[in-house]
Amino acid sequence: MVRSDVQLMLGVKQGDEASFELLLQRYRRPLCHFLNRMVRDAAQAEDLAQEVFLRVYRARREYEPSAKFTTWLFRIATNLALNSLRDGRHRQAEVSLDAPAEGQDGSEMTLDVPDGAPMVEQELVERDRVAVVRRAIFALPEKQRAAVLLHKYQELDYDEIARILGCSVSALKSLLFRAYEALRVELAPLVAPEASKGGPGGTTEGKQP
Amino acid sequence: MNCQRMESQLIAYLDGLASAHERREVDQHLAACAACRARVEEFRGVWKLLEEVPAPEPSAWFDARLRQRIAAQPPPALWSRLAGWLPQPRLALASLALIAVGFWAASAPRPSLPAPAAMNEQEEFRMIKNMQVLENYEVLKDLDAVNELQGN
Numbered sequence: 569m570v571r572s573d574v575q576l577m578l579g580v581k582q583g584d585e586a587s588f589e590l591l592l593q594r595y596r597r598p599l600c601h602f603l604n605r606m607v608r609d610a611a612q613a614e615d616l617a618q619e620v621f622l623r624v625y626r627a628r629r630e631y632e633p634s635a636k637f638t639t640w641l642f643r644i645a646t647n648l649a650l651n652s653l654r655d656g657r658h659r660q661a662e663v664s665l666d667a668p669a670e671g672q673d674g675s676e677m678t679l680d681v682p683d684g685a686p687m688v689e690q691e692l693v694e695r696d697r698v699a700v701v702r703r704a705i706f707a708l709p710e711k712q713r714a715a716v717l718l719h720k721y722q723e724l725d726y727d728e729i730a731r732i733l734g735c736s737v738s739a740l741k742s743l744l745f746r747a748y749e750a751l752r753v754e755l756a757p758l759v760a761p762e763a764s765k766g767g768p769g770g771t772t773e774g775k776q777p
Numbered sequence: 778m779n780c781q782r783m784e785s786q787l788i789a790y791l792d793g794l795a796s797a798h799e800r801r802e803v804d805q806h807l808a809a810c811a812a813c814r815a816r817v818e819e820f821r822g823v824w825k826l827l828e829e830v831p832a833p834e835p836s837a838w839f840d841a842r843l844r845q846r847i848a849a850q851p852p853p854a855l856w857s858r859l860a861g862w863l864p865q866p867r868l869a870l871a872s873l874a875l876i877a878v879g880f881w882a883a884s885a886p887r888p889s890l891p892a893p894a895a896m897n898e899q900e901e902f903r904m905i906k907n908m909q910v911l912e913n914y915e916v917l918k919d920l921d922a923v924n925e926l927q928g929n
Contacts, residue, residue: 758826
């Protein structure tokens, strides 16, 4: 039988290393993905993901299963990411803003600050679509970005995301709306062909509960 | 339902998590509003685009590095190790704290508060001097309402 996160964490609390190993296996990938999209630096994201696990490990004896484990985990991750971005902004003044950095996937990433500059034509060809979308996600205000990542990629429910971000569910829905609205505007050249393919009415369902 | 209310309803609608009532409201609005209909399709387009974006996988040395960092941790504090051995650490700590507070309360000398009657004239004067309202008496005196009160 698959043990739940809470059962595993209670195991960790009792000193069971194998339980920690299982939690690591379960959340290593989603945490790294989330942090990667949050800070857009593979090495830093990995460092932060390790920090999350380290904090979970350090807090094991005080652990109480009062909230969902993922809420706790992603709350730590979000706070670490926001702090790291804040620290990064202080340092960024010393780094040339145009200095190209190598992404882990081999693509060239620039340390561009979100400036709303119009996307150049050549970026719109297929092989650059991903880069354009990545940049648009990164250009979102940090809280909106975290909300989108937790909603779209981690598929956490509204209540959980709201707890992670420390806001109400209705505030979260507005936050998500504004984030997707910004992405819609920014990515309009990529989205438009998709939209024209869609049928009229727009009443088809998205993901099911 | 108007375009503005879509802001709070559209996400749950697109996720298929809106209540039947909310869904009906949104559907009715969409039937009448071409702009919002286009927006719904474009939101779906954005969501599809987001799914195309991969994230790099954790490196092969992730676990090894984490284990190193865990090993480098200082040993936990004594109280936390003690708490770990007790079956119900919170309860035990709370009881200990309660006992300590009890002892302290019983043994601490009672603070000697001056009884109101014991306040001498000098202290009374100082207290009055510090009351801001009285310091602003000149201002209050000029207010009609105060004069009226005085007249009564």
